[in-house]
Amino acid sequence: MTIAFFSDSYTPYVSGVVQSIRLTARALTRLGHQVIVVAPAYPSHDAHQPDETGALVLRLPSVPAPGQPVFRIPLPWRRALRPLLGRRLDVVHAHSPFLTGGLARWMARRHRAPLLFTHHTLYHEYAHYGLLPAWALVPTILRRVGAFCRAVDCVVAPTPSIAALLPRLYGSTASVEVIPTGLELRAFREADPTWLRQALAIPADAPVVLHVGRLAREKNILVLMQALRHILDEMASAHAVVVGGGPFLAQLHRAASEPPFAGRLHVVGPVPPHAVPRYMAGASLFLTASTTETQGLVAVEAMAAGLPVVAPRAGGLPDVVTDAQQGWLTEPAAVPLARAALRLLADASTCREMAHRARQRAADFDVETTTRRLLALYETLRTGPLTASPTRQGP
Structure with missing residues (x-):
């Protein structure tokens, strides 16, 4: 045709x-x-x-x-x-x-x-x-x-x-x-899990919360920043990595130099699509605060890389991520999102189980x-x- x-x-x-x-x-x-x-x-x-x-x-x-x-x-x-x-x-x-x-x-x-x-x-x-x-x-x-x-x-x-x-x-x-x-998912399944920490000088045993996406109002970026602040306040060993461009990029760069973000919030900025798998493969979990996703393509990519997903119970995300199976779905607010992420980071066994189920679910896409x-x-x-x-x- x-x-x-x-x-x-x-x-x-x-x-x-x-x-x-x-x-x-x-x-x-x-x-x-x-x-x-x-x-x-x-x-x-x-x-x-x-x-x-x-x-x-x-x-x-x-x-x-x-x-x-x-x-x-x-x-x-x-x-x-x-x-x-x-x-x-x-x-x-x-x-x-x-x-x-x-x-x-x-x-x-x-x-x-x-x-x-x-x-x-x-x-x-x-x-x-x-x-x-x-x-x-x-x-x-x-x-x-x-x-x-x-x-x-x-x-x-x-x-x-x-x-x-x-x-x-x-x-x-x-x-x-x-x-x-x-989505083409092979690159996410096969990416090097050691690259991210080496590239950003993050300790090998540090929990890493990753966000990839457009840094704009419709993606609920202010709520994302508040959730990351709660996570880094509560877990001193944790790091956060934010990949993407948009109107809030400069604000995130400024925040990265202030406590509790200083030295632990890594604002990468926009990267070409072929580079995204390298960032995902080395993280511990994927976090989004967006309530406007029709599907959540980046959540599928994260699951293909073996990341549990923490996200709002909104839009099309519940059709992609089953709560308590491939991650946690919460109310679209900073504190519930942060608590769900901290719960996962503190429970290595559940994190591994959800990562396995996430890879299986991603294959449907x-x-x-x-x-x-x-x-x-x-x-x-x-x-x-x-x-x-x-x-x-x-x-």
Whole structure:
């Protein structure tokens, strides 16, 4: 098949959505399918550079987002899609309901191809990035996303919890298929567990709490910092490692020089995706405070590396992490998160058992498995649209 992906972001921008598109595109091309990615251009990136996934990438003109220049806003000019007009498209798959989503809808009509939409993000939770107050933007976002869901042949949700949330958020009766976002997990299973402590000069026997992710308001970073403060206050031998970039990076750097963080909070900053396994393999557990995850890709990666997960009981995380099995789920507050982490760090036997179960659970999200499920959905949609029905459950 020839499959067109439409996204409001792509490489070199780093995010969970971009990672999902890259890995799925690569898995599809390995299986013999042609993938075309329509995404914004970035000034620091050579648009003619071959894509490592094997996909053909068509770049749209773009402008920097106000206040977030690293994020580009694609200009939805239909004339930029002329190279696609002479091609056969079997499936059009939107990864955004906004600018490129409109282009995807137009292109699907032109080619009489089925149109899917993967609901990667709880978009209204990002309203604080807009130019208008969040209270004014949220209803508009909900209406826009709801209208897009009703316009597609099928919505793909990464977890059952998110699938169940869609009708409540948007009043949508669209068909929903639950297919987790797939990940390439071999690197996380095989990474060197000694590298992290050597690289950051952390004692070999010190407990290490790791956080990897975007350091932004929607990820509940202030709660994360408070939880880390509690952990380091209570356990003098513990260290914390934070990997990622974002608006709170400078604040974390400043905090790292103050008690109780001084010498024990290691703020790494952003790293390329291929470097993440090295950080995960050497930690003791993974900690997140985010309540806006639709699936929690980084939690799956951490589990593949053998890390128990401590996280809020919110969003799609409970569909990935079973409480008391692969880690602990708590209320989304600093003290419960810190207590759960300290409980694990003080109990080596439970930590090992949870690490073993975490590796087993992560295998359900291997990209080869999830991509084959996606292909089966493509084939079904090519024979005719799905009728609105109860959500099909995934793992």
